[in-house]
Amino acid sequence: MISYIYTLLPSMADGLIITLEIFFLTLILSIPLGIIVSIGRLSEIKFLFKITEFYIWVMRGTPLMLQIVFIFFGLPIVGIAFDRFTAVLIAFVLNYGAYFGEIFRGGMESIDKGQYEAAKVLGLTSYKTFIRIILPQMFKVVLPSIANEVITLVKDTSLVYVVGIGELLRAGKIASNRDVSLIPLALVGIIYLLLTAIFTEIFNKIEKRYSYYE
Amino acid sequence: MKKKNYFMILLAVLVLSIINLTGCSKERVSNKDSYESLEEKGSIVMGLDDTFAPMGFRDDKGELVGFDVDLAEEVFNRIGFEVEFQPIDWSMKETELNSGNIDVIWNGYSITEERKEKVNFTQAYLKNKQIIITLADSSINNKEDLKGKKVAVQNGSSTLEAINKQPEIVATFEGGEPVLFDTNNEAIMDLEAKRVDAVVSDEVLARYYIKQKNPEEYKVLEDNFGEEEYGIGIRKEDKRLIEEINNTLNEMKKDGSYQKVYEKWFGENK
Secondary structure, eight states: OOOHHHHOOOOOHHHHHHHHHHHHHHHHHHHHHHHHHHHHHHOOHHHHHHHHHHHHHHHHSSSSHHHHHIIIIIIITOOOOOOHHHHHHHHHHHHHHHHHHHHHHHOOOOHHHHHHHHHTTTTTOHIIIIIIIIIHHHHHHHHHHHHHHHHHHHHGGGGGGGGOOOOHHHHHHHHHHHHHHHHHHHHHHHHHHHHHHHHHHHHHHHHHHHHTTT | OOOHHHHHHHHHHHHHHHHHHHHHHHHHOOOOHHHHHHHHHEEEEEEEOTEETTTTEEOOTTESSSSSHHHOOOHHHHHTTTEEEOOOOOHHHHHHHOOOOOOEEEEEEEHHHHHTTTTTEEOOOOEEEEEEEETTTTTTTTTTGGOOOEEEEEEESSHHHHTTTTTTHHHTSSSOOEEEESSSHHHHHHHTSSSSEEEEHHHHHHHHHHSOOOGEEEEEEEEEEEEEEEEEEEETOOHHHHHHHHHHHHHHHTTTTTHHHHHHHHOOOO
């Protein structure tokens, strides 16, 4: 049994690397996108507001799986062709950017008006106010919601099977069908649990560090 | 009111563009034969579901192996193409083919009337039966003996469709219907546990499972529940490719190399 699990590890490791690549790249790219989206959503320029509202509606209103299929299979018809990994990454970043955008918007709206007024009195420009005063406080407020999204993202990475990319869950399915055994799938479950345990712990640490006023 | 109009226009644009897209995709299918461009590249992309043992899957080192993989490598080698294996999701196979991401579907692809409308098939290269498996010491020897016995089948499989074409036999099973399992693997495990008396299954899959376990423990009956055939799916316009593959398959059947690949994976001469 132990020696069997040992033989599974190399292919699981390959799958895990793909899973983590999608995970980290999505996270790194979608958080800045989310900030931009939240600014658009709070903008007083009507056109900008409408565009972001529409974008969020489409991204949250259709399944991520459908978005992946659309970007990979749909766009080549109008002459825009991405390779498999790029297509998946675009879909994930656009999708998670919308969710992060809404989380950040909520965070920004929760910040007291007095903060803006105080910054103005102190003579800060609106750019500086946003970067130095609003963003750090907003970040603190939204941390639990971000942690939630991050955990969801870990599991959502398994959706890339639809374009044939071999991530962790697919590696498990392959081994399960090959060896006529459920052990590979159990192993995959344990790996996902370990991943989420690690990320939960990291976010707990960050939340503690940012709880300086409590 | 104005707001609403703006919104409706956006929605209309979205809907129209989707209609437009599907319209275009149909046109793409009527392209010209791609054989020359394949020849130029010297390589061909074969789409397969890499979870499908024993036709195409990955060994514990992560290498693609399987009956279809070995056969395809030999066939395209003889034609003079290098094969690139592209794992795909099985439900997207025809979309992958017609959008040009892959050039052939070759992975235990059963020839059916419905699929013939979307792709062209080469000649059948493997017959697949719905076979009946029992434990080696069972008293069941033919379909009639299944009367009053518990028979297990995979739910949603082509096997289930096949046995339902013979309702008079299904009615004689204990309970008047088969016991359904999610996978063939579970059905065979239940046979081993003696909770069911027989399993009806896809021959290719069943023979692989039996070989993985202990062949001595099982018996495959002469009787079966009908046959189907595996073919290779090709884009409608690629007439030349079908011809080349068919010729090469015939050649391999004649010189015995096909039989070698068959024996390697299914352990029974044919």
